[in-house]
Amino acid sequence: xxxxxxxxxxxxxxxxxxxxxxxxxxxxxxxxxxxxxxxxxxxxxxxxxxxxxxxxxxxxxxxxxxxxxxxxxxxxxxxxxxxxxxxxxxxxxxxxxxxxxxxxxxxxxxxxxxxxxxxxxxxxxxxxxxxxxxxxxxxxxxxxxxxxxxxxxxxxxxxxxxxxxxxxxxxxxxxxxxxxxxxxxxxxxxxxxxxxxxxxxxxxxxxxxxxxxxxxxxxxxxx
Amino acid sequence: xxxxxxxxxxxxxxxxxxxxxxxxxxxxxxxxxxxxxxxxxxxxxxxxxxxxxxxxxxxxxxxxxxxxxxxxxxxxxxxxxxxxxxxxxxxxxxxxxxxxxxxxxxxxxxxxxxxxxxxxxxxxxxxxxxxxxxxxxxxxxxxxxxxxxxxxxxxxxxxxxxxxxxxxxxxxxxxxxxxxxxxxxxxx
Numbered sequence: 001x002x003x004x005x006x007x008x009x010x011x012x013x014x015x016x017x018x019x020x021x022x023x024x025x026x027x028x029x030x031x032x033x034x035x036x037x038x039x040x041x042x043x044x045x046x047x048x049x050x051x052x053x054x055x056x057x058x059x060x061x062x063x064x065x066x067x068x069x070x071x072x073x074x075x076x077x078x079x080x081x082x083x084x085x086x087x088x089x090x091x092x093x094x095x096x097x098x099x100x101x102x103x104x105x106x107x108x109x110x111x112x113x114x115x116x117x118x119x120x121x122x123x124x125x126x127x128x129x130x131x132x133x134x135x136x137x138x139x140x141x142x143x144x145x146x147x148x149x150x151x152x153x154x155x156x157x158x159x160x161x162x163x164x165x166x167x168x169x170x171x172x173x174x175x176x177x178x179x180x181x182x183x184x185x186x187x188x189x190x191x192x193x194x195x196x197x198x199x200x201x202x203x204x205x206x207x208x209x210x211x212x213x214x215x216x217x218x219x220x221x222x223x
Numbered sequence: 224x225x226x227x228x229x230x231x232x233x234x235x236x237x238x239x240x241x242x243x244x245x246x247x248x249x250x251x252x253x254x255x256x257x258x259x260x261x262x263x264x265x266x267x268x269x270x271x272x273x274x275x276x277x278x279x280x281x282x283x284x285x286x287x288x289x290x291x292x293x294x295x296x297x298x299x300x301x302x303x304x305x306x307x308x309x310x311x312x313x314x315x316x317x318x319x320x321x322x323x324x325x326x327x328x329x330x331x332x333x334x335x336x337x338x339x340x341x342x343x344x345x346x347x348x349x350x351x352x353x354x355x356x357x358x359x360x361x362x363x364x365x366x367x368x369x370x371x372x373x374x375x376x377x378x379x380x381x382x383x384x385x386x387x388x389x390x391x392x393x394x395x396x397x398x399x400x401x402x403x404x405x406x407x408x409x410x411x
Contacts, residue, residue: 017342021335028268029327032275036319040282040292052285055308068375072308077288180315209344 036161047181049201053090053192054180058123059124060170061140069170074119075196084117085194087220089212092188093182094125095142096132099151101160104142108162110213117220118191120167125175127186143169191215229292233273233386237393240265244397253411256340256404262310263352263397270326270390277383278319280305293383305379307374318366321389328355336401342411349402356395363388379398 044051053071060069076085091107093100111120122143126134131153141148141157145164151157172178181188184203189212191200200215210218243262247255278293282305283290295302305311305318313321332352336345367388371378404410 017339018335018344021331023325023332024334028330029271029323032271032323036275036279040279040286040290042282043285057308070308070375072288075288077286093372110312176309203309 028178045180047190047198047201049198049204052197053088053190053196053198054140054177056170056172056177057175057179058170058172060168061136061143062168063144063166066136066171069168071121072196075120076194077196079090079194083194087114087117087194087199087216088192088196089118089120090181090190090192091120091122092125092178092183092186093122093142094127094132095134095138095151095157096129096153097127097186098152101155103187103189104165105161106213107165110216111165111167112163114216114220114222115166118216120165120190121170122165122167123170123172123177125178125183126173127165136171139169139171191219227382229276231383233269233276233383236265236269236272237386237389240269240390240393240397244393244400248400251326251409253340255338256401256410259397259401259404260333260340262336262339263394263401264330266390266394266397267326267330267333270278270387270394271323271330273383273386274319274322274326276319277301277305277322277381277387278317280383281311281319293381298378299380299382301381301383303374303376303379304370304384310369310374318384321362325355325359326387326390329391329398333398344360345410346405349398349405353395353402356391356398360395363391380398393401 045054046052047054054196055070056070057068057070059066071090074088076088079085089110091103093103107120107122107162110118124134124139124142126132133152138148138150138157140146142151145158145160145162148157149155151160189202190198191212193199199219200210201210202212205215224373240262240299243258245266247258247262249255280290280292280301283292284302289295290302293301293305295306311317329352332348335342336348336352339345366384370380370384
């Protein structure tokens with residue numbers, strides 16, 4: 001029986017050159033990346049606790065005209081635990097969502113309790129649900145609690161529970177920020193440290209049942 | 224005005240790469256082609272380093288809200304460009320990383336050619352280099368448009384981003400000339 005010998009095809013110089021070039025390229029790129037890490041380490045950005053909250057810029061309404069708003073402008077990067085600086089509540093709502101409508105009262109309570117230590121920001125999105133069409137007039141009326149038919153689909157915004165909200169409302173009707181924030185639905189309320197690090201995300205407290213009020217009490221204290 | 228040493232270093236790199244390309248055009252045969260390839264390699268290394276630098280600025284701005292690695296005020300600055308949350312990434316990937324990966328590819332193609340310019344794949348690699356360089360042009364046009372019209376307080380010019388853009392354009396010109404040498408029979 002003839003014995004068949006399987007010989008490996010010899011690699012030509014062509015392949016060796018490309019492999020060497022690839023290794024040199026990999027080494028050079030890796031060295032540059034390592035130098036970058038030493039110079040300025042990577043910052044983990046995301047909505048989970050301990051991560052830097054995803055930044056965004058959009059138009060906002062605080063009772064006057066719509067102006068530019070950038071979340072990171074609220075961050076105090078030199079803040080340390082126990083230091084001065086406002087914590088930040090970021091709330092996502094849809095003005096047509098019934099739960100967001102009801103939460104208007106809780107938010108008013110939270111603001112009256114912690115308004116001195118916590119900056120409130122409400123980001124308004126438009127969920128892709130029939131009857132959830134929204135616009136800036138509706139956002140203004142929802143915030144100010146003024147007459148406007150259309151909140152909670154067909155209710156008068158003036159009837160919203162709670163007081164008028166004296167904080168900033170941000171227009172994200174195009175849902176530009178919801179991907180980065182991984183918003184599963186509305187309402188969604190997170191608490192950020194003054195330096196912009198996410199301190200409390202409701203999705204990480206579904207098992208222990210901790211709500212935003214308890215979280216603010218535990219983390220910010222006072223009031 | 225403070226002397227920006229990294230910027231001067233990158234500009235020097237671009238000047239060296241350009242000088243090599245000019246010199247290569249005056250030389251015929253293998254020596255000219257080698258010098259042309261060296262020029263492309265220098266362009267791609269400058270692109271790699273400037274991309275890494277912009278990525279470091281990106282991280283620095285995230286970390287501290289500001290950076291000492293580039294000006295953050297005025298027309299020529301990085302803060303409003305690399306620090307803009309809407310425009311500082313491509314599908315969540317910082318532009319610096321995109322630049323690093325892109326220039327790595329360009330560097331690999333030219334390094335392969337430089338190491339064995341008589342290889343059987345040399346012809347296709349000259350074409351790939353040109354196509355890869357061309358693929359970057361729409362991104363450069365888009366990013367310049369963003370700098371000048373879209374970022375907060377536009378127009379702004381990010382100097383290190385511009386170095387990366389010039390590196391790509393320089394590489395593209397060299398890749399075109401290299402391919403011309405190959406096609407025109409003056410390769411070696």
